[in-house]
Amino acid sequence: MESFLIKGGVPLHGEVTISGAKNAALPIMAATLLTSEPCVIRRVPNLSDVRFMGRILTWLGAKVAVEAGTVRVQAKKIKGQGDYDLVRKMRGSICIMGPLLGRLKQARVSLPGGCTIGPRPINLHLKGFAALGAKITIESGYVQAAAKRLVGTAMFLGGRAGSTVLGTANVMMAATLAEGVTVIESAACEPEVVDLAKFLNAMGAKISGAGSPTITVTGVKELHGAEHEVIPDRIEAATYAIAAAGTNGEVTLKGARADHLHAVIDKLHEAGVAVERKGANLLVRRNGRLKSSDVTTLPYSGFPTDVQAQMMALMTLAPGISIITERIFESRFMHVSELARLGADIEIEGPSAIVKGGRPLSGAPVMASDLRASAALVVAGLAAKGTTRVNRVYHIDRGYENIDGKLRHLGARIRRVEES
Ligand code: EPU
Numbered sequence: 001m002e003s004f005l006i007k008g009g010v011p012l013h014g015e016v017t018i019s020g021a022k023n024a025a026l027p028i029m030a031a032t033l034l035t036s037e038p039c040v041i042r043r044v045p046n047l048s049d050v051r052f053m054g055r056i057l058t059w060l061g062a063k064v065a066v067e068a069g070t071v072r073v074q075a076k077k078i079k080g081q082g083d084y085d086l087v088r089k090m091r092g093s094i095c096i097m098g099p100l101l102g103r104l105k106q107a108r109v110s111l112p113g114g115c116t117i118g119p120r121p122i123n124l125h126l127k128g129f130a131a132l133g134a135k136i137t138i139e140s141g142y143v144q145a146a147a148k149r150l151v152g153t154a155m156f157l158g159g160r161a162g163s164t165v166l167g168t169a170n171v172m173m174a175a176t177l178a179e180g181v182t183v184i185e186s187a188a189c190e191p192e193v194v195d196l197a198k199f200l201n202a203m204g205a206k207i208s209g210a211g212s213p214t215i216t217v218t219g220v221k222e223l224h225g226a227e228h229e230v231i232p233d234r235i236e237a238a239t240y241a242i243a244a245a246g247t248n249g250e251v252t253l254k255g256a257r258a259d260h261l262h263a264v265i266d267k268l269h270e271a272g273v274a275v276e277r278k279g280a281n282l283l284v285r286r287n288g289r290l291k292s293s294d295v296t297t298l299p300y301s302g303f304p305t306d307v308q309a310q311m312m313a314l315m316t317l318a319p320g321i322s323i324i325t326e327r328i329f330e331s332r333f334m335h336v337s338e339l340a341r342l343g344a345d346i347e348i349e350g351p352s353a354i355v356k357g358g359r360p361l362s363g364a365p366v367m368a369s370d371l372r373a374s375a376a377l378v379v380a381g382l383a384a385k386g387t388t389r390v391n392r393v394y395h396i397d398r399g400y401e402n403i404d405g406k407l408r409h410l411g412a413r414i415r416r417v418e419e420s
Pocket of ligand 1: 023024026091092119120121122123124125126159160161162163164165166167188305306327328329330371372399
């Protein structure tokens with residue numbers, strides 16, 4: 001296993017190119033299962049999660065070729081069922097279920113368990129499939145959806161924490177090949193859902209309303225091959241913006257979309273960080289001292305849960321008290337005890353973390369527990385005095401393309417080493 005060794009305290013300066021969005025690329029790759037024709041997807045980030053999705057598609061019978069950020073998939077013939085134990089390994093692979101159900105009218109995958117960020121139910125995905133006419137059975141850890149025909153209908157997909165991103169994606173994909181009209185109410189509005197709908201429409205689907213809470217899908221008989229370029233990763237962009245702010249540097253985020261980052265930019269502004277549009281890029285720099293700020297995570301267009309940990313790392317550096325409330329994944333606070341090892345003063349009170357910021361951080365060995373928690377530890381390590389060792393960085397490689405290389409390019413002193 002590999003670790004990062006970070007010598008902190010160096011302000012980040014320069015330009016960083018934002019990669020394609022992992023959470024858009026994964027369902028878009030899955031959507032290629034809906035057609036037997038070839039599909040070309042560009043700006044796909046080189047990440048372990050994406051490679052894993054490629055392996056799943058191959059396993060299902062598709063031909064997959066990857067070259068320099070372009071993924072070509074042709075799923076001429078695919079398997080309808082099998083004892084594939086894939087979803088447990090990567091939660092994002094649940095989004096193969098919608099395309100399989102749409103094309104073959106049956107799908108069977110292992111039930112995803114919980115993970116370090118909390119329980120990850122799929123009841124809303126299944127509710128949507130059932131509304132389209134699929135019979136759902138759960139047996140020996142597997143979930144199966146099967147239907148003679150799928151028929152469009154109106155459905156409400158809101159849950160306890162609001163909308164569901166992959167649930168919306170899954171049902172939208174299945175509905176493209178259903179008979180008649182499907183209306184998804186309380187649909188997720190995330191840009192990744194919009195990007196998926198754009199790709200599906202390029203394949204011949206008839207989807208309107210993506211990006212709003214009501215998505216309408218008019219079923220078609222079949223879909224054809226298409227080309228698509230994945231949107232830039234708003235979570236990666238936010239992470240580099242926060243790293244720049246934490247080190248008191250000045251960084252240009254090349255290709256980052258301000259229109260996908262309203263809530264993050266607003267909070268950074270409140271915290272004393274300027275984010276300005278410069279053509280197709282965003283320039284991030286501090287506006288004087290950092291200020292404490294309260295943050296609550298919400299479905300889009302609220303503050304993203306995937307930036308909560310990184311923002312908490314930044315708030316440990318801001319004098320005063322910041323209250324960070326997690327409303328999407330109740331146990332997404334694994335980074336708190338590791339940030340404490342760097343000297344942060346944080347207390348958890350139910351769904352909130354109370355950060356008493358402003359004490360200087362000092363380097364220490366810390367353990368990455370999930371993708372975004374690891375990113376927070378890197379952000380903190382870059383700002384801390386001395387050397388931070390972040391162990392188990394395979395978590396970060398799941399979602400950040402070449403993060404150590406990109407940070408070095410910005411002047412950071414970060415090295416990848418074998419874990420001792
Ligand atoms: N939920 C249900 N029932 C369901 C599905 C979800 O109750 O059937 C609940 C969840 O427990 C959670 C909330 O709804 O409380 C939102 O979960 P959602 O379904 O939106 O999450 P997801 O689609 O499984 C995606 C991203 C996550 C990101 C969330 C929220 C991918 C591959 N994953 O997950 O990304 O945190 O949306 O924005 O798109 C990450 O990249 O680090 C990551 C975890």
